[in-house]
Amino acid sequence: MRRTNSSARLPDDPATRWARDAVEGRIVVGEIVAAAAQRHLKDIVDRDGRDLHWRPEKAAHVLRFLPALLPITxxxxxxxxxxxxxxxVFCAGSLFGWRMxxxxxxxxxxxLxxxxxxxxxPFMAAIGLYMMGWYGIPRAEVYSIGQDRRTANVLFTDAxxxxxxxxPGxxxxxxxxxxxxxxxxxVLIRGEGKNAWRIEHPSTDSMFQALANGEAISGPRPAAVLADEIHEFKSGHSIETWQRAIAKMPGDALMLLGTNTPASTxxxxxTYSEFYQKVARGEVKDDQAFAFIARVDKADRETIFENEAAWPKALPAxxxxxxxxxxxxxxNTARVLLSTAMSVKRLYFGIPTGATEFWIxxxxxxxxQGEVDEARLKGCRCWLSLDLSKKNDLTALSVCWQDASGHLWVKTFYWTTRDGLSDRAKADQAPYDEWVEGEFISAVPGAVIDKTFVAAEVQRICAEHEVEFLAFDPAGIADFMAACGEIGFPVWRYKGPDEPEGQGLxxxxxxxxKLVRFEDRQLTMPRSIERLEDRILAETITIEASPVTYSCAANAHLDADGQENRAFDKKRSRGRIDGIVTIAMAVGAAMNELGETGPSVYETRGILMA
Known part of the structure; x- marks a missing residue:
């Protein structure tokens, strides 16, 4: 990080002093925080004609208020x-000291x-109280929001x-x-004890209230919206709604978001963290967005447990x-437990990792994870697998190709209904509308998924590729076969080697x-899961990168019986898992048909648990 060459032109207020110390190395900060500090200093001396003004006296007002009226609890x-x-000091000073x-x-x-x-x-709670009653906005409305009631109350309880x-005093x-x-x-607190739900400031007719995700009030005019635990949000709907409300306010209004470093799942x-990182680094020009992201640097990640000197980069207190x-x-615990190591690296040191309970x-x-090019795989043998939704949730179709080298390539297609999409997104806590817009899911008209859309896609794949067969979950297969009949696509159901073959797919x-059958070529989930795991651990498979597939994999829960036969348990999973189910089915179908034998990867490499 380059040093500012205009120190003589910088004011000597607390926020600016902190920024100078961060940039000039007198305090330990990570690269992203250093970039945010450099941005502060640069904007003071070189505004490039922008409508920006540094007002240290405005910053001083909030910094005086906090210790004057509020206690540590x-x-x-x-x-x-x-x-x-x-x-x-830097964050509060920046938020209130910068003016237009x-x-x-x-x-x-x-x-944050x-x-x-x-x-x-506690810091966000203090900012909420300040903007409610002591900042100077008559009839100010301040809201604490969260993924659920518990997270909405985290900072509100502090307030x-x-x-x-x-x-104090x-x-x-x-x-x-x-x-x-x-x-x-x-102030006047509505609700007794832990059941408090609103704080009122009578002299300004202002209020501070906690709202869970999805709760709505009529015509909000927020002066401040505070959302902690953003890493727990399953959908961005409520954040976007409140952002629009903030944007409509003619005067001062602030949305302040707080989080630990989120997992990749x-x-x-x-998404929000990546945006604000770009703002801090200057890769995205947004003069109305402030970012303070305390993480260790990439160069610190491998040795972070031993390198205590780097710890303050993510732990500024x-x-x-x-x-x-x-x-x-x-x-000390993380050094001996891999699962703990991953969570400690993410939650304390800001090293992005994935789900702490990933199934592999x-x-x-x-x-x-990578790109799967259908055109390049034409002529290769392939297998299909299908998991039909009962009505309108999620239908998944996976295709597994084997190329000339024996490598497997898997791509998954998804369908849902357009009707009720937003409601299902909230219920499942998944951004279906964003996935539909990004073309990761096909949204079909109607209240129930029309199986002819799925049948038509299967027909297309069969026309363009060397499909051996389609493996299916028996639930709902009659509807799929009927849909195939509607579009004139012949299919037949295999019932054993002694039964006559039919025409078509x-x-x-x-x-x-979890039941394992030992009859020849029987497809069972324990076998398919093991074969998928073998391929993943040996890196002899490429799975099409998709946020839907990643979500399905992260949601999955494996259940095992006394003989360690495992299957995906939809009831105990954290959300929809249809994609990972069909991927396992397709890989199991391919490897069962190919007759692959030999030692499992587990025998030579061992089991890796997240």
């Missing part, structure tokens, strides 16, 4: 004034991403606690005489309010449970 410093941590010609706040959105335990939630704990008073914001009448958090002993204990070692899954049943 938990931890070793409980009861002391809420003096913002150094990283919070009109005097309005520059930033309409802010993204740090490791666990860095006091994001309630600040209002119920004694205000009363340390010499007897405990029974100490006043809180609530008891002094500065948390698409909402990942380390050694201040977050003891070194806390993270050292986590690291996720790094192995990632290694086989051969359909072979694939067992879905």
């Amino acid at each position: 938990a931890g070793a410093k409980a009861g002391q004034p809420f003096h913002p941590l150094p990283w919070q 010609n009109s005097g309005r706040m520059r930033f309409r959105s802010g993204w 991403e740090t490791g666990k335990g860095q006091a994001k939630s 309630v606690a600040m209002c119920r704990h004694p205000m 009363q340390e010499d008073e007897p405990e029974e005489l100490r006043e809180t914001l609530d008891s002094a009448g500065h 948390q698409p909402v958090g990942t 380390l050694g201040v309010t977050f003891p070194y002993e806390n993270i050292r204990g986590e690291v 070692a996720e790094e192995a899954w990632v290694a086989v 051969k359909l072979v049943a694939h067992g879905q449970g």
Whole structure:
């Protein structure tokens, strides 16, 4: 990161001092935070004619307010004034100190991403209280939102606690005489104890309320929307809705988003994080977006457990309010447990990883994601597999080709209904509308998936490729066969070697449970899962990269019996798994037909668990 050459022209306020220290190496920060600090300094001295003004006195107002009226409510410093941590000084100063010609706040959105335990939630709660009653907006509306009621209440509960704990400056008073914001009448809290649901500021007729994802109110006019735990959001619908509400506000309004580093299987958090990283680095020009993303650098990732000097890059409160002993204990455990290592790297050090409960070692899954070119695979033998939806949820069709080298290539097609798409996205907590727009899913008209769309795609594939047969989940296959009849596409159901063959595409049943049949060429899920795992671990398969497929794989839960026969359990999975089910079926069909034998990868490499 280059140093600023205009130090003499920079003001000496706390936020700018912190930015200078970050850029000039006097405090330990990662590359993304350093870029955000450099952006702050550059904008002060070189605005390029933009409508931007640095107003240190505006920044000072919020920095004075926090310790003057708000207490710390938990931890070793409980009861002391809420003096913002150094990283919070930069964030609060930036959010309120930057102005436009009109005097309005520059930033309409802010993204705060740090490791666990860095006091994001209390800081966001304090900002919410400030904008509710002490920033100067009459009838201000402040909302805390979350994926569900629990996450919506994370920072709101902190705000309630600040209002119920004694205000600073009363340390010499007897405990029974100490006043809180609530008891002094500065605020009114609706709801008793942990059931508090709204804070009101009577003198300005303002309020602060918690809302779970999907809850709506009539005609909101938000001064601030605060959303913590963004990594847990399954859909971006509510964030986008509130962003539009913020955009419509004529005066000051702010949407502040907080998170730990999201996993690769948390698409909402990942998408927003990637956008704000680009803003911080200057790759995306957005003068109304603020980003503070505390992660260790890529060069630190391999040795992060040993390199304590790099820890403050992701843990900016380390050694201040977050003891070194806390993270050292986590690291010591992570050194011996792979599953813990992955979560510690992501949650504390900002190293993006995947789901902590992935059905196979996720790094192995990632290694086989790629592009599958249908045209290049023409002439290769291939196998199909089908998992039909009951009504309107998700239908998946996988195709598995084997090329001349023996490598397998798998591509999956998905269908859902356009009717009720948004409601199902909320119910399944999956961004179906975004996937449809990105052409990862085909949305068909009607309330129930018309199986002729699926039949027509199977017919096309059979016309263009060397299809051996289609493996199917017995549930709903009669509807598929009827649809094939409607479009004039002949299919027949294989019932065993002693039964006569039919005309057209051969359909072979694939067992879905843990039962293993030993009859010749019987397709069962335990065998298919093992064969898919063997291929993934040996990297002799390429699976078409798709957010839908990745989501299905991340949602999957494997159930096993006493003989370690395993099958995917839809009821215990975290969401739709149709894509990973059909991929296993297609690979099982291909390898069963090919008669591949020999030792399993597990015998030579061992089992890798995420």
